[in-house]
Amino acid sequence: MREISLGQYYPTGSLIHKLDPRTKLLITIAYIVMIFFIDTFVGFGLVFIGLMATVLISKIPVTKILKSLKAIIFLLVFTVLMTLLFYGGDKSEVVLSWWIFTFYKQQLIDCGLIACRLFFMVLGPTMLTFTTTPVQLTDGMQSLLKPLALIKVPVHLLAIIMSITLRFIPSLSEETDKIINAQKSRCADFESGNIFKRAKAMIPILIPLLTSSIRRAEELACAMDSRCFKDAKNRTRMNKLKFGWFDPVCLILFCALFFVVLWLKFNFLPFVDLTSLGWIV
Amino acid sequence: MSIEIQNLSYTYDPKAKFKKIALKDVSLSVEDGDFLAIVGHTGSGKSTLVTHLNGLTKVQSGKIIVDGIDLTGKFDAKKLRSKVGMVFQYPEYQLFAETVQLDVAFGPKNLGLDEEEINVRVKDAIEAVGLDFEQIKDKSPFELSGGQMRRVAIAGVIAMRPEILVLDEPTAGLDPKGKRDIMELVLSLKNTLKTVKTVIMISHNMDEVARYCNKVALLKDGELVGVYTPAQLFEDDTVEKCGLKLPTTVRLARVLKARGLIENDCLLTEEEIVAEIAKGGRHA
Ligand SMILES: Nc1ncnc2c1ncn2[C@@H]1O[C@H](COP(=O)(O)OP(=O)(O)OP(=O)(O)O)[C@@H](O)[C@H]1O
Ligand SMILES: [Mg+2]
Numbered sequence: 001m002r003e004i005s006l007g008q009y010y011p012t013g014s015l016i017h018k019l020d021p022r023t024k025l026l027i028t029i030a031y032i033v034m035i036f037f038i039d040t041f042v043g044f045g046l047v048f049i050g051l052m053a054t055v056l057i058s059k060i061p062v063t064k065i066l067k068s069l070k071a072i073i074f075l076l077v078f079t080v081l082m083t084l085l086f087y088g089g090d091k092s093e094v095v096l097s098w099w100i101f102t103f104y105k106q107q108l109i110d111c112g113l114i115a116c117r118l119f120f121m122v123l124g125p126t127m128l129t130f131t132t133t134p135v136q137l138t139d140g141m142q143s144l145l146k147p148l149a150l151i152k153v154p155v156h157l158l159a160i161i162m163s164i165t166l167r168f169i170p171s172l173s174e175e176t177d178k179i180i181n182a183q184k185s186r187c188a189d190f191e192s193g194n195i196f197k198r199a200k201a202m203i204p205i206l207i208p209l210l211t212s213s214i215r216r217a218e219e220l221a222c223a224m225d226s227r228c229f230k231d232a233k234n235r236t237r238m239n240k241l242k243f244g245w246f247d248p249v250c251l252i253l254f255c256a257l258f259f260v261v262l263w264l265k266f267n268f269l270p271f272v273d274l275t276s277l278g279w280i281v
Numbered sequence: 282m283s284i285e286i287q288n289l290s291y292t293y294d295p296k297a298k299f300k301k302i303a304l305k306d307v308s309l310s311v312e313d314g315d316f317l318a319i320v321g322h323t324g325s326g327k328s329t330l331v332t333h334l335n336g337l338t339k340v341q342s343g344k345i346i347v348d349g350i351d352l353t354g355k356f357d358a359k360k361l362r363s364k365v366g367m368v369f370q371y372p373e374y375q376l377f378a379e380t381v382q383l384d385v386a387f388g389p390k391n392l393g394l395d396e397e398e399i400n401v402r403v404k405d406a407i408e409a410v411g412l413d414f415e416q417i418k419d420k421s422p423f424e425l426s427g428g429q430m431r432r433v434a435i436a437g438v439i440a441m442r443p444e445i446l447v448l449d450e451p452t453a454g455l456d457p458k459g460k461r462d463i464m465e466l467v468l469s470l471k472n473t474l475k476t477v478k479t480v481i482m483i484s485h486n487m488d489e490v491a492r493y494c495n496k497v498a499l500l501k502d503g504e505l506v507g508v509y510t511p512a513q514l515f516e517d518d519t520v521e522k523c524g525l526k527l528p529t530t531v532r533l534a535r536v537l538k539a540r541g542l543i544e545n546d547c548l549l550t551e552e553e554i555v556a557e558i559a560k561g562g563r564h565a
Contacts (some may be wrong), residue, residue: 175374181337182375185367186437187359187391204387207377211423215374 008068010130015246016058017131021140023247024128027254031124034258035117037265044116050257051123060130065123068130072122076115083111138162143241156233164220172213179208284311284334284445284479289343291329291503303329305503307343311445311496316471317481318490318511321500322524327483328370330500331447334481335365348444363392366443366477370450372434376422381407381433384422388441406440407433409474411466428459432466442476449483464489491515491528491549499523516547530554 011017016024038044055065084107093105132140142159149155180190183204190201263269291304303326311317319327332338333345336358345352350361369375378384385406389399407414410432417425422433431451438446451467452460471480484490490497491511499506499514501523514520515531526532534546534554548554 178369179375181332182367182369182372183387184337185335185362185369186388186441187362188387189391204375204377208375212374 008126008129009133010060010064012059014057014059014131016054016127018244018246019131019250020241020243020247021132021136022143022241023243023250024132025137025140025144027250028124028128030254030258032121034261035121035124037261038117039113040264041112041116043261043264044113044120046257046260047120050253051120051127054127058127058131060127065126065130068126069119069122072118076118079118080111080115083107083114134166135163138166139237139239139241154231156235157231160235168213168216171216172209175212176205176209179205179212283313283348284309285344285346286310286330286333287344289330289333289340289345291326291333291338291341293329295341303503307500307503307505309498309505309508311479311481313478315479315481315496316468316494317479317496317498318494319481319483319498319500320485320487320490320520320525323485324502325500325523326503327500328449329503331367331449331481331483334445334447335362335367337367359392363441364443365445365447366438366441368435368438368446368448368451370453371431372438373422373427373430376430376434376437379421380419381422381425382418384433385437385440388437392441402440402442403436406436409439409470410436412436428455428462431455431463435466435470439470439474439477444476445479445481446470446477447481450485451482452484452486452489460486460489464493468493485525487515487520487526487528488530491530511549512547515549 035047038047055062084103087104087107087110089104089110090106091104094102095105095108096103128137138159141162142155145153145155145158184190188201188204190198190205192198193201286307286309289304289307290302293301293303307326307330319330321327329338333340333352334347336352336356340353347361348364350356350364352361376384378387382403385403386399389402394402403418404414407417412429412432417429417433422430425433435451446467448467452463455463467480467482470477482489482494494511496508497511497514498508499519506519506523509519515527520527527535528549530548530551530553531546534543534548534557537543537558538546543557543560545557548557
């Protein structure tokens with residue numbers, strides 16, 4: 001079977017790639033939460049350093065990462081424009097006044113913070129998908145969700161459904177190519193005409209695709225049934241998830257970062273008072 | 282209506298890290314009336330080669346000329362595809378319309394023919410594949426048997442009246458009787474339909490190749506090993522070196538010859554081997 005890149009996994013075999021997917025998942029989830037606690041540029045600076053380190057260790061070319069951020073440029077620009085146009089906060093310090101626009105200091109700061117928040121929000125999970133295959137992600141998720149089995153959530157079944165789905169995506173995409181080619185051979189035209197005509201032209205692709213996925217599902221069900229598949233409760237796996245030495249290192253470093261971020265936000269350490277350092281906010 | 286392929290090479294994802302060279306410098310010509318088999322181990326580039334013939338795969342390097350149409354530059358895809366009919370592997374999986382008649386009419390409709398002409402062609406095509414037009418035309422293609430579905434799918438291509446019929450493993454997934462029926466059908470299409478002059482068939486089944494084809498192109502890892510007549514090809518071990526099996530008849534004949542029971546071992550059909558054994562019997 002030919003390779004189809006799912007998501008954007010970029011294999012380099014780096015330490016980050018070799019991390020246990022559970023570590024990466026946990027850190028990514030906590031990372032997203034952390035982003036919401038940050039409201040200073042110093043905080044974002046720290047996150048930036050952490051991310052840069054991750055990127056460097058992962059050996060993924062920076063251009064590759066920037067390319068994957070293209071999708072959010074629109075969102076970023078849109079959000080920034082919105083904050084600039086409809087600002088209702090602190091209007092004490094005017095920085096710039098031009099034509100009908102007036103910009104306030106707090107407005108610009110808010111704008112920058114929102115942009116940073118969006119940017120970092122996307123970058124973290126992007127690094128996760130760059131360094132982790134979908135299969136690893138499913139395995140990791142299943143392992144992390146295990147406690148839910150205690151309240152009778154069929155985690156093992158969900159996991160097997162997910163991995164079967166992943167397994168089917170390349171097959172279906174291959175199938176789609178084939179069907180498109182077959183209908184093109186009969187001079188099907190997918191490119192001309194208005195939207196309605198084009199939508200109608202998709203029918204000769206969609207119906208065979210639908211029937212073939214149903215057929216495949218049925219065949220798979222039969223095959224599983226005939227091999228006595230009951231449920232996946234005691235399924236063992238070929239590649240067991242294992243923590244290496246780098247996993248605790250990463251977790252500890254991340255916890256440290258999270259701690260600093262929380263401290264910047266809540267200023268709870270008795271011996272240093274952040275409010276005395278005015279420049280931080 | 283000849284096909285000229287010159288120094289054709291093709292690489293999937295040429296920009297990717299692990300590029301996949303599917304064809305290397307293949308030169309081949311097919312003449313009117315040929316029944317050409319393309320054989321080779323799985324992944325040897327057979328499908329890639331044939332999808333070039335009706336412009337589904339763009340020529341990367343090399344040259345293809347089909348009946349005077351140069352596929353290297355810009356060409357009229359509709360015109361080409363009405364000349365070169367392509368039946369893919371498991372064609373029954375590409376049926377989609379509510380009725381058999383509508384499905385078979387899909388190709389001719391896309392060619393922009395008028396209603397009357399379409400109806401004539403659909404009827405002819407369905408009958409040409411050995412089905413009863415009146416009985417089957419209003420059925421849903423999904424309620425037919427596997428063999429019938431495959432015939433309907435082939436009719437869908439025949440209805441475009443191609444001069445060259447290309448089939449990618451037309452007998453895949455059928456039982457021996459089904460295989461023979463489809464091969465006899467292909468042969469009869471070639472012999473009885475005035476339109477289909479040339480047949481090109483990808484096959485993994487050397488028995489079929491030995492029995493039906495007059496020319497065989499052997500591919501190995503994207504390279505053309507050679508073009509032979511079946512008798513030439515199955516004379517020695519060339520096919521086995523390329524990971525394929527010899528036809529059953531040839532294997533049997535070799536055993537018999539080694540035991541001194543018959544004299545000739547390049548026997549391509551069951552009839553030939555029966556005749557040879559009968560002859561050998563008289564010698565003994
Ligand atoms: N869409 C594609 N993308 C990338 N590589 C491909 C693609 N299609 C085919 N290949 C590769 O190109 C090579 C030739 O493929 P091709 O389908 O032409 O082989 P084949 O001779 O038809 O094989 P089979 O007998 O299995 O049908 C194979 O190695 C295959 O992995
Ligand atoms: Mg093939």
